[in-house]
Amino acid sequence: MSLSQDHIRQLLAEADHSLGVKELLRVAGLNPGQQTELKRALRELVRAGVIVKDGKRFRLEGPRVPRAPEASPESRRDASAPPFKKRGPAPGSGREERRGGFRDDRPGFRGGGDFRRSLQRGSRDDRFEDSGQPAVEGILHIHRDGFGFVHPVSGEGENIFLPPGEAQRALDNDRVLVEVAGRPGRFEGRLVRVINRRRELAVGTYVAQGRHSLVTTTDTSLPGPIRVPPTQMARDGDLVKVRLGVGADLLEPGQGLFGEVAGSLGRPGDPSAEVLGSAFAHGFSDEFPPEVMDEADAFAVKVTEAEATEGNRRDLRSMPLITIDGEDARDFDDAVYAEPQAGGWRLVVAIADVSHYVKERSALDAEALNRATSVYLPDRVLPMLPERLSNGICSLRPDEDRLCMVADMTFDRHGQRRTHELYPAVMRSVARCTYNEVQDVLDGKDVPHRNFLKPQFEQLMALARSLMGMRKARGAIDFDVPEHKVMLGEDGLPLRMEKRERKDSHRLIEECMLAANEAVATYFQDEGLPTVYRFHGEPDPQKLAAFAVLAEAYGFQLDVEDGVSSKELDAFITQLAGHPEQRALNQLLLRSMMQAVYTATRVGHYGLAAENYLHFTSPIRRYPDLLVHRVLKAVWARKGKKPSEAQMEREEERLEGMAQQCSERERAAMTVEREVVAFYAALMMKDRVGEEFDATVAGIAEFGFFVELDEVHVEGLVKGESLGPGSKLDKRTHSLVYPNGRRVRVGQKLRVRLLSANTTARKIDFEALQFKDEAPLQRTGGARPAPRRREYVNEAPGRHKGGRPGRNEREATKTGRTTSRKPAGDEAADAEQWRSLAEAEETPFGVKKAWEPPTPEDAATVEAATVSGYGDEVLGEAPAAPRPRGRFSREGRREEAAPARAGSRFLRSRTEEAPAPKAEPATPAKGKRKVIRPSLPAVEEGDEAGASAEAQAPREAFTPPSFDSDDNAPAASPHPGFDRIRALAAQRGQLPTGEAPGRAGASKKVRKAASGASAKAKPSKKSAPGKKAGGSKGASKKQGRGAPGKRKR
Template sequence: WGEARPGDGVVAEVTAGGGLGLAHARVVERLGPVGDPRTISLVSIAEHGIPMAFPPAALREAEAAGPAPLDGRDDLRGIPLVTIDGVDARDFDDAVWAVPDDDPRNPGGWRLLVAVADVAWYVRPGSALDRSAAERGNSVYFPDRVVPMLPEALSNGWCSLKPGEDRPCLAVWIRIDRDGAKRHHRFVRGLMRSAARLTYEQVQQAADGRPDAVTRPLRDAVIAPLYGAFRALLQARARRGTLDLDVPERQVVLGEDGRVAAIVPRPRLDSHRLIEEFMIAANVAAAEALEHKRAPAMYRIHDAPDPAKVEALREFLDSLGLRLARGQVIKPALFTRILDRAARTPYAAMVNELVLRTQAQAAYSPENIGHFGLALRRYCHFTSPIRRYADLLVHRSLIGAYGLGPDGLTPDQAAALAEIGAAISATERRAMAAERDAVDRYTAAHLADKVGTIFGARVSGVTRFGLFVRLDESGADGLMPIGTLPADFYRHEEHRHALVGQRWGRVYALGEPVQVRLVEAHPVTGSLLFHLVEGEASAAGPAPPRQASPVSAGREGARPRRPAGAGSKGAARTRPRGPSRRRRS
């Protein structure tokens, strides 16, 4: 057992079967006391096999890094580029600037500059750092820590665009017209010096007329032009007809002791959207530039929804009186119109949830099929090479295509892009699952002393064995087994996403508000168990009209974990960074 003690979380290897008795296991690693909040993320890291320690050779290469010279680079140090990130961010990999275009041929237009950390300068193809980054695929963000793709000497050091420090960058100049349409772009390798490290909240408050000491001198010269260009980019987004889903995210707020102080909805500010639009513009420019140069590219692809899922959604919408005619070409704007119509009905949350589940998952591939959710024909990830290997590959391809240095994409890497794309798509899914599980565990730990408390909630998933509910206050998800519902024989009407009582006619449908009592909270597994508070359910509320269905289910009291898709995040929405940066469009 080594240092492991009773009550510790451990990683164990099963060594032999125990016949009819218990199996035998050997403790491989001690994670820490189960009651210690620092153990929570370690459990998720171990469960999903996320590598934490870097190979010694990679650490040596990172420690040997130093400042990049100006030689052959554009000097961008006189431009007041700023980073805008979450309050707890340390890996600043993009900076932005905008100014009204003074070209008389582009009245009302804007010039944008997006500068991105030049990770390719420090992480050379085939190096130990490169092999380690490819294996990890991406950084993984937990409420209490980050498992970085690159050692901290780079991720929080030489690659991070810290204010007042010279940093190498790969930057793109973009010219847009007054309506946000791109007229020109140009990539350069440069040396920049960030004018300020700003947070989303700081920037938003400055834009709203409440600047602080840091943003006051930047408000008119830097922040106001950023918002002007942002408004133009929003017009272009609206014309494309993107899919804009309302997907609430939980933010775990930790106290100084590392324990959960609160679970709150993550705020969604215009400053978040501003950065997202600038990043999308730069990502599109990268994809178009590589395509124009006929260079290899690692595209960020997002397929159209599966026709069978669209048909299931159509049947459900018909039952709500929200007609989705057959034969229509499925475009993102079609779903947005559905959401707009549903917003004026009691079914808004329910329809939003189902539209989300209809979407495909985004991935990486050298074969371009476009990005459905963003309504773009070509799209790459370019703006986050500190934390995503895909972006580093795109940087290398741009460097090679434009002759910006000897450290471009190698022929071997170009030939292996399909294999690499599959691998980093898998590591991204692994990271998302680990992050989600950690938040679930922190949430369960936070609610463990609130067993017996009654909460307002909504039905977030319907299965034959019960209902999943999401608490209004914190967004926490848990199971309400069918055996705990008021006595009846419940039929699972899958196409309606509802449980229907055959005797008394009670209907529990997706999106329906309910009052629930927390009866169990398990921090180790992250699971929550609820019981319905009888008499408080809105069974006569916004449940869809009943229709006959051949699908049936009896009463069961099992407590399985939430099935995939019963509330998981989709990939069509551009996301905010979290805990400091989580853009997964």
């Protein structure tokens, strides 16, 4: 049967459910050989938009035909929701439509075993005991260990704990509703529903596995990999942007997420991908929905004359208004003009009229409220509004007509506001100035294209100084905490971290904006109308009291018993000027302050010492400013008619909800900016590991202290344990105290070394080398308690402390490689370590003797004795120094010793005392102990020079020595255990010079000798070099490997 697209459409139209490829083959009467042709036709129809692909099944474009009965008409999609449909506006939704497509996307499906196990443990309703308290709305923050906390959006009350099984039912930063149980201090919650799902995007690595493709991400807040359909947008291993297919329903733990690849971000290693990932994790996006872009594109690029003359809009195009912004700014939302008047100044602040374009209940307004703020990152800006508005028709660009909202004010010479007037207008900026240009002109420098504005700059600066003096007298707090800016190169990599200098030109604009914000807030207060205020409360009394104790430890007095006014606090901050601990104390004081939030209730601003304050001057980048503009226009539209009390209550409630949303988004934006700066700092320091820097202690914690580098302005952690164990945080003085008396406090200068820079965790670790005016810190580990048993300093990897070689060592012996870190034959280092132990020590025989550094010949004897297998039986106190140790390979045991393994460990020591040997060749004089020194290997005549040179060079292999039982001359032993070795060897007989016994057999026989069962072999005379002694080849083999059946290797 022939195949055509019309025939396929007809078959899909007649079917009561979506069809797969095999079903289409069957119902169309096609043979299996036509499957490839059918798939090709289906792909063409999908690309043309005629049919829709649901996973492996197909259906006609239009409402989705369910494959199973709906469980409930009100049920919504959960985490198994499929990727989005072709991008396009959904009527009345304001968001992208979803499309079906995954095999498990059907009602009633709940995923894998985690859900089934939860049923075995009982339902959530059975396990949760409701406390009867009202449900709480808040923002969910999930910890990397799985549990979470819900922070109430109201800012009141305690955070609510969610166990891992409950926290996994939503995504990080979701706005949720929870039921509360427990008692104060131990509140536990159960998720009721998701009010708003913040996160829509994620960044990860694409793993191409056909229909089982995945996107893996390092974001620990996401529940595992994201399942995605195969895509042609990216290759395997590419960094991609994923659009999550999650609806507004609660998730089932363990089920995982679905999504679709929205675009490729290139190969791994691009720092911009990490920046986007941090922004996506907190609910921000670098794209706008289609319906939002459609509304933005509908606006003209120029202000029409009808718009300029509508209503009561005034014409200020002849006024020389100017904008002053940063070098890289493109959204100019404020312009200023000042002129002197009798006894004071007139100040005109013109703000972009964004509310003229962003209408209430539009798609633009909904998206702006969802973002609530623009996010400014080192490499990009994530704007609140599309660039066509933020950088286009709303931006007050020079020599272009723009609509604006104006605050027209007059001030006396002391900075007190006399009058204020608010009105809409149309303006034309005469210049786009930068802070540096204005500062240069004010400093008297020649700036040719800005010199004509010098009188205007001077008037603005004189007014700003007057306003600063007024606020200072009022009690406004000026922390003057420096900010840091990341400077990037053309390749997008960080070059340096710069401190943002706060210049007079910055203060000039700040004072003008503060004055306008206060004037508008006063207008609403005078009219008695609701709006969105900016609230900053008084400091927490407990935190402020703790800071006062800390300040006293540094010699500063702050009386907090009866509360502290903002004026008193500002006077205290003034005392810190120029003090070494100024920055650190400012930071700690700032932490004791309340965080400013938005609210519909007028409660004043503590930090500014203002009774009325709000945000009016940045509607392009802040939604609360846009709200204030909109409410202001609503007041003008009523023409003096006030709303009823009920209307005002409803309006205040509506504004309060939006204010909470704006506060939460503001905090999220600050978190993103902080994380991105930390990422670039780690990236910048990644290649400087091991370098040393001058630093200042910037903060103290229980686990260590934070330092800021004086050179590059980067912060990192010095772990408390690095200076020794037992550190404790003294909360009273905010210092880290050690048992040895050391105390680390903020403001201390020190020298540090960079240990690591982790870009994934965004953490930088340092180690302290030397505090200022102190001796360098010792790194010998002396602060740690002494071990009970002897430590093997240069223990080779794989070796057991008991003496038997580990697997790695045995393998190394076979292949001839070394696993030790110490270079072979380092006699100078050995002698130095032995010299450090040249104190009188107790020998196994109870006699004190002095230690002497061994000669190379002595070291060779020690090496040979250890190779022979007696090393593990040496009694007495061994020196705490690594000794070279040789071994025989399994293959060459009878021929020669294997190359010496350098630095394996020194001779093992035992604390117990073994019985003395039964036989001694001679009796020492009374009061003295006879020392028997093992003889060195015989050297043939004429080889003395070669032997001496060989002794001073690194040894490749050792020949086991022969012990002479007749050598009774007293000599100083290089090790007390040699006497024991010598005595045991005398009972056992001389060892052959060409071969040494293996560890297993020799050690067993030595133990027999020590317990009284002496070997019956008679001592033999010293054999000639190159010859074997002590029996036949078979006997030698038995001696080297031990008796058969006694011990297996």
